[in-house]
Amino acid sequence: MAVRQGFQDRRPVMEFAAILIVIGLVFQDFLLSSFLVFNFYGFRGEIPKEWPHVTILIPSRNEEKNLPRCLYSVNKLDYPLDKLEIILGDDRSGDRTWEILEDWQRQKDHVHIMKISEGNPEEMNGKANALAQMVGKSQGSLLLFTDADCVLPPTWVKSMVRAQLESQAGVVTGITSVAPKSLFARMQGMDWWLTLGMVKVISDWGNAVTSMGNNMLITKKAYEAVGGFAGIPFSLTEDFEIGKAIKEKGFRSIHLVSNENLAQTEAIQGYGELLRQRKRWMYGAMQLPMFWKLLLALQVAFFPAILFLVFLHPFEGLAVWLFKVATQGFFIYLFASKTGEKLKKRDFVFFELYYLATAWSTIVYYFWPSKTDWKGRKYG
Structure with missing residues (x-):
């Protein structure tokens, strides 16, 4: 009562x-x-008279299932080969990842593969450690990041580069969708569209607060200004952390959304795995x-x-x-x-x-x- x-x-x-x-x-x-x-804001940019030298970095850990699709799309990228460098890293995989990378790299002078050595887990997470080692081998003035489970459109590099040249941003965040192979996958895709839509709106207000490691461009100048992934605090969301550090150094950050730079990633397969992914993302959200x-x-x-x-x-x-x-x-x-x-x-x-x-x-x-x-x- x-x-x-x-x-x-x-x-x-x-x-x-x-x-x-x-x-x-x-x-x-x-x-x-x-x-x-x-x-x-579309950030289309004009076609430059001379394209800058870029480096694409793709770390892999037990990605034998996804790598063939990713590498096939990378092979179709429309960018001058004399201005393109691709670095593929095998982060101590236990499957056929290294064998796939070796086979694909043959007779491609602009492609380099490397095995990642184990880092200090208290200083950097596994992916940040891999990327730090890979960037250390890079020659490009612009660094493009994606994941081994992503499929890229042929126009990806040129669209990201044009946006950077137009805006002079230190960081360009791209747009990624989830492959809609099931209802559960489509729901994850909706979640990405909602979250990234909010990111885009706030970014176009001039208040970009995050980046996305599977579709991201960072200028070498901005990367070195913060000491790279080795120079930022430990985080489970290294893309968010380095984007924040670069912004604090005074570099501009933009969000490019178009069909020309739309990458597609694979959906999480089970609900438990989805929660583990979201728990990691929550660490970034709390910052x-x-x-x-x-x-x-x-x-x-x-x-x-x-x-x-x-x-x-x-x-x-x-x-x-x-x-x-x-x-x-x-x-x-x-x-x-x-x-x-x-x-x-x-x-x-x-x-x-x-x-x-x-x-x-x-x-x-x-x-x-x-x-x-x-x-x-x-x-x-």
Whole structure:
């Protein structure tokens, strides 16, 4: 009886708070869409008279399944070979990764392969250690980073380089989608479109706060200014950390979104693996400025707020929830269309359920006292 009375006493305040959260998120989605329409920067850039010398770096650890697709796309890249260097690293793999790299490298003078030596796990994570060693062998004035599970469009290098030349940025973050091979993969893809759409909008405001290691350009000058991956603090999100360090040195950072630089990555196969990936990403998210944390908190807080309103007012609550799905879906659809991608509209409802489950399970898993497993190495 006392519990019920307590709930009745607090209900007006709780209901008002829930309404504010729901309205806030819907308004946020409306603003995001508006800025995407009216404040979108393409950074196409003019074709230079002489292309700069670039180095593409691709680290691999147990990637025998993904490497053939990646290397096939790399072989199709449209860039002058006399200005192109490719460095492929085998990060102590236990499968056929090195054999695949050796076979592909034959008779390609612009391609170099190297075996990565084990670093100090307290100073750098495995990927940062691999990239630090690979960059140390590079000759290009522009460094392009991608992963062994990514497929690149032929125009990838030229589009990233043109954007850098136009903007004179120290960091150019590209755009990556998830191969839509299943419903679970398409849901992960929606998650990427939503998150990267927010990154793009905020970046075009002039407040870039992150980068993405599977589709990224860093000038050699900016890289050396921060001491490279060896010069930044230990992080499980080395791309975020080096992007932040370069920004703090005064270099510009931009986000390029187009069909010309759209890479495609493979989806996570199982829910447990997805949570492990998200736990690693959460380490980076916790280092974001307060404004970003508030945006992410609003996304997460929406679900208990709307469920509470549906409980109190079923018809009105469900109507508002559907409206939120529509506004969020419009933003995601609009952002994806900037790269020529056409999403399945019916997936937006499934995505809402997926996002509800993953948002809260990620928070629980992040605070769960366990180490982070990444490519067979444990951190934390």
